[in-house]
Amino acid sequence: MRQLPTVNTHSENHPRRTRRARCVALLAVVLFISSATATAWAAAPAGPPPGLPGPPPGAGSGFPAPPAVGSTPGPQPLGPASTIPSHVSGPGLTNGTAHVQGRKFSLAIACQGGGRVTVAASSVAGGALAHASYSCRGGRAVAQLTMSAADAGKLRSLGSAVAVAKLGGQTASVTLESRSTPPLYWSDGGLECSLFGNDEPYSVAPNFTVTPAAIIDVRPWVAWYTPAHGWRWLGTNGVGSSSWYSWTATTAGVEQWVTPAGAVNPWTWAPIHVSAGQNTYAISAFEVIYWYKNLRYVWKYGPSVPSGTSVSTYCSFP
Amino acid sequence: MALLCSVLGLALWSAQAVAAGVPSGLPGPPPGAGTGLPLPPSPGAAPSPTTDGAPVTISGTASGPGLLSGTASLSGKRVSIPLACNAGGRVTMSAPGLGTMAQAKYSCAGGRSTARLTLAAATAKRVNSLGSVIARLAFSQGEQLSLALGPRVPAAGTWTSYYGLACNSPAANQAELLAPNFTDTPSTTIDVRPWLAWYTSATGWQWIGTQGTSASSWYSWTATPNGVAEWLTPPATITPWAWGPISVAPGHGIYVIAVFEVIYWYSHPVYVWHYARSGGGPNATVTYCEYP
Numbered sequence: 001m002r003q004l005p006t007v008n009t010h011s012e013n014h015p016r017r018t019r020r021a022r023c024v025a026l027l028a029v030v031l032f033i034s035s036a037t038a039t040a041w042a043a044a045p046a047g048p049p050p051g052l053p054g055p056p057p058g059a060g061s062g063f064p065a066p067p068a069v070g071s072t073p074g075p076q077p078l079g080p081a082s083t084i085p086s087h088v089s090g091p092g093l094t095n096g097t098a099h100v101q102g103r104k105f106s107l108a109i110a111c112q113g114g115g116r117v118t119v120a121a122s123s124v125a126g127g128a129l130a131h132a133s134y135s136c137r138g139g140r141a142v143a144q145l146t147m148s149a150a151d152a153g154k155l156r157s158l159g160s161a162v163a164v165a166k167l168g169g170q171t172a173s174v175t176l177e178s179r180s181t182p183p184l185y186w187s188d189g190g191l192e193c194s195l196f197g198n199d200e201p202y203s204v205a206p207n208f209t210v211t212p213a214a215i216i217d218v219r220p221w222v223a224w225y226t227p228a229h230g231w232r233w234l235g236t237n238g239v240g241s242s243s244w245y246s247w248t249a250t251t252a253g254v255e256q257w258v259t260p261a262g263a264v265n266p267w268t269w270a271p272i273h274v275s276a277g278q279n280t281y282a283i284s285a286f287e288v289i290y291w292y293k294n295l296r297y298v299w300k301y302g303p304s305v306p307s308g309t310s311v312s313t314y315c316s317f318p
Numbered sequence: 319m320a321l322l323c324s325v326l327g328l329a330l331w332s333a334q335a336v337a338a339g340v341p342s343g344l345p346g347p348p349p350g351a352g353t354g355l356p357l358p359p360s361p362g363a364a365p366s367p368t369t370d371g372a373p374v375t376i377s378g379t380a381s382g383p384g385l386l387s388g389t390a391s392l393s394g395k396r397v398s399i400p401l402a403c404n405a406g407g408r409v410t411m412s413a414p415g416l417g418t419m420a421q422a423k424y425s426c427a428g429g430r431s432t433a434r435l436t437l438a439a440a441t442a443k444r445v446n447s448l449g450s451v452i453a454r455l456a457f458s459q460g461e462q463l464s465l466a467l468g469p470r471v472p473a474a475g476t477w478t479s480y481y482g483l484a485c486n487s488p489a490a491n492q493a494e495l496l497a498p499n500f501t502d503t504p505s506t507t508i509d510v511r512p513w514l515a516w517y518t519s520a521t522g523w524q525w526i527g528t529q530g531t532s533a534s535s536w537y538s539w540t541a542t543p544n545g546v547a548e549w550l551t552p553p554a555t556i557t558p559w560a561w562g563p564i565s566v567a568p569g570h571g572i573y574v575i576a577v578f579e580v581i582y583w584y585s586h587p588v589y590v591w592h593y594a595r596s597g598g599g600p601n602a603t604v605t606y607c608e609y610p
Binding site: 076078188189190192194195196197198202204206207254256257258259260261262263264265266267268270271305308309 | 353355357358359360361362363364365414415504505506507540541542547548581583585586587588589
């Protein structure tokens with residue numbers, strides 16, 4: 001015979017002890033809920049990003065109109081005071097470069113739940129290259145993708161291609177490469193990590209040089225990484241959106257940045273506030289269009305300068 | 319009674335003996351050194367015209383505590399900071415990137431005190447690995463001072479320009495400060511913040527900026543290989559930025575030294591602070607101007 005559950009209708013506990021017991025129980029529940037929530041968000045492995053962010057959003061697209069014949073660039077606004085958001089939604093990539101082996105490649109994802117990812121690269125194929133589902137464990141997922149043999153062959157002939165990954169309502173640019181190539185960096189400018197304070201970096205545009213002189217359009221970005229959210233992008237118009245700035249690059253540098261006394265004051269984007277305590281890493285990137293007769297487009301990372309003359313891959317904001 | 323007078327006399331003599339004389343150390347970094355920096359200069363823009371520093375008076379009296387030396391050595395986790403004071407209080411030490419490093423109460427006797435602070439082991443380890451940091455001291459009286467702290471604090475530099483603090487100029491009990499003729503190759507926009515540090519045995523080191531006590535402005539110029547472009551007056555004469563007259567109250571035993579913070583706005587900017595030269599005469603250079 002099954003025993004009925006018993007209900008304690010009488011307690012000999014002292015009322016204070018009862019209250020204490022209730023408090024302990026409540027605390028346990030709160031701790032359990034906090035711990036469960038923390039597990040969902042903080043289980044992502046701490047530490048520096050496993051890879052660089054890859055190309056900025058919409059890399060190589062959304063170009064401005066070519067400069068008018070005979071025109072010179074007018075004054076350009078400075079980058080606005082900006083804030084890197086402390087929380088963002090949806091999944092993000094933890095490495096913006098994927099190596100394609102044969103027909104297969106994988107994408108490393110910072111996630112809060114499972115989902116589906118679709119990858120397309122217009123320079124390789126008209127439609128989607130590959131898609132896959134992924135499941136999320138400990139804040140991380142690896143989506144395994146396979147492209148067609150024809151697309152893989154096309155990518156091999158190109159060496160690399162900028163692709164767009166759609167995942168969980170987010171869009172991220174990613175470099176697909178069949179041959180491993182080192183990341184490209186501008187030789188100066190970049191992200192000043194701490195001149196204004198430990199959580200207040202700012203971005204300095206490289207002093208672009210080119211022979212012969214050419215009008216250039218430049219789109220600045222800052223990519224930031226947190227273990228919980230992966231890589232995200234901040235532009236001068238906000239998250240995922242940036243403006244083009246127009247100057248004249250000469251053999252000696254950007255013409256418009258030279259002061260009457262001969263100093264070079266480059267374009268800056270300052271300050272950029274970072275929330276402390278998020279284990280944030282940041283790096284700058286600049287897209288440039290050289291308006292020769294035949295347009296040339298390139299994007300590169302900026303060096304990060306923790307202090308003085310030392311250079312590192314990222315600025316780090318613990 | 320005679321014994322009491324002797325004891326009182328001895329106490330007064332000790333206080334004066336401890337306090338009197340030249341400063342035991344230089345003032346160290348100015349208040350808020352390396353913080354409150356201006357934003358980078360606008361692309362291609364010439365620096366805005368600047369005005370000279372307004373006349374100022376060093377009274378020789380101060381309400382808050384003052385450091386006897388702007389440099390303190392970190393020994394393990396401990397640091398002792400000698401103070402000139404007129405009351406006890408509390409001091410909190412912090413530094414960018416290290417947060418609050420330590421706190422301590424101090425009592426004041428005979429116009430002197432030593433604040434003894436103990437850093438957390440991790441913080442001390444960090445400072446030891448860095449060699450030195452500029453620490454901020456916040457006193458319960460509201461005073462904010464800076465201190466060069468570490469096991470290996472490098473000697474502060476001095477601007478090598480001929481210009482600097484001219485003692486007893488243009489008259490006795492006055493001084494005049496001419497900014498160093500900053501040079502740089504290639505030419506660079508610079509932002510400069512001038513300071514005067516003054517010391518008496520009763521006050522320790524105190525700071526005056528062009529905005530008053532412990533507050534100064536940034537001035538923007540162009541440092542070229544030949545000096546500051548904006549100070550060149552044809553045909554090749556230089557009119558540097560000046561601050562004066564600086565009137566010094568006599569009878570306090572006041573020592574004065576000038577400090578300039580500078581940001582060189584390279585692509586990767588550099589911040590430095592140095593003392594300015596002090597001129598004791600046409601060709602003599604002294605550590606500080608002295609006003610008995």
